[in-house]
Amino acid sequence: MRARRAGCGASIVPSVLETRGLTMTFGGVAAVDGVDFTLGRRELRCLIGPNGAGKSTFFKCLTGQLKPTAGEIRIGEEETTGWDPHAVARLGVGVKTQVPSVMDGLSVRENVWLSAYRGRGRAAARSATDAAIERLALGEIARALVGRLSHGERQRVELAIVVAAAPTLILLDEPAAGLTSEEVGRLAEIIVALNREAAIVIVEHDMQFIRTIASVITVFSQGRILVEGPVEDVMRDPRVRDVYLGRKG
């Protein structure tokens, strides 16, 4: 891992995340196209945009799952462009992927423990595991194999994995997809609570849900940032309507 840049204290860097001209092309097609994105400390930002707009690809560039074709990423004080996922994760970045990514053959508790153990050691991992299981209300199914759980339960397991690592930057890719309205309500509470300790970027489609948690929205379209601003302004923006009604793709 790279050394910290000298003399670059936290006070000089107000944002936890910044990208400059971030670009990811697949066979000549830019899925992410020159994105400049800045996220403040403790900010809760929503990312919206039609399917294929590049939101998930943007996340994958941030986590190191994809190596961007061009541009720069800074997380905290580190220039993380081109880093491997495990190195990015160690900076305190937690991600819930769009397609749930959990260890199906292991128990709920083992899944959460694995995340809690990293960078903590045994004694502290146990209490962090208990806390995350409690927080996501997984106590009753802690011993169950994750592969046997319902979709909503698996989503919660993945959130518990993220929570257990005590990240300072959390990326959530469509966490409410496929949840019951009751589950979505609980999710909103959890996200707001998490936001007291961490900055969060959340990809979501449900406008009702977005209104309850976020104040600022970034709209992606065709790999670029189309609009960015307070929820109400963005909702009124005709360009956003066009994109969602398919007039511009």
Place this chain on the structure above:
Amino acid sequence: MSARPQLRGTFVALAAGAAILALAPLVAETYTLSVLVIYAILALSLGLIWGFGGILCFGQAAFYGLGAYTYAIAAINIGESTLPVLLGIAVPFAFAFVLGAVMFYGRLSDVYLGVVTLVVTLIFFRFMNATAGPAFAIGEARLGGFNGIPGFPILNVPGQPRWEIYDGAFYAVCAVALLLVYGLVRWLLASPFGRVAVAIRENEGRAELMGYDARLRKTVLFAVGGGIAGLAGVLYASWAEIVTPGLFSLAQSAEIIVWCIVGGLGTLAGPIIGAVVLGYAKFLLGQQSVIDNTLILGAILVLSVLLMPRGIAGVLGAAWGRAPRRARRPRRRAGAPRRLRSLDRA
């Protein structure tokens, strides 16, 4: 998962294993039993990295042969067997570490990993076969090409080169080695290192998103498997009193894989049982000449895959009313349809 029952389970398994190993000489000769125990250690080496690390190595025989050759060459040059034994473990360990690092840091896909390990084994086989001339010697030891290396000192009591270990005593050494390796592997799998290894097998991408360096961990696990296979090779060399390029053959590599499949992957008892059962079957078949051995072993493999998808250990585990821990299950693809339950237990 608390440590206590795990520890008790390990002791029960070790005690049961020790009892079986102690009683076995009542039903078979220690000479035959020794080689079965050696096969069991070899099977355990692949059972560890494949069953728990998800690394399918088609070249486990490379480390086995390397351990055997290293022992033979070192024993000829040194005489006393203690250092040769240690070298016979250390050299395959180091070689597996380097090979593993190249493959895992190079992000080879599973298929290419199989191909590379297979090719490495073939290279050893070819090379050792081509070392007939006097130019191919390491110190006093001539590599001997196709004929291999005969006549090296066998195991001796540490520090006492004249007290050679053979027959019953050698069987005891092999038995203790198997118990030690089994205990070590159980301990390793119960440790955070082992738990993370299983996590990487289950979902490498998620393990990395948790902050684990999968490449490094797979490399270390692969090297441990190489070291254990090397130990099996050392014992085999001392048992056979000759090492030949056949140790590196594809048939040998394939046999180890078959032991693991028939015995039951994802368990530790499985590969051991598979190696002993098939090793003994091969020994019995070797005494007849009616049907070709390979044909029969192939039939056993096909039947066992069809009838016992979890291997012998799976059948035994089910019979005991308790499925083996972390039994092998078909991997579910991400996004595959799964049972939806709207009931929120929150």
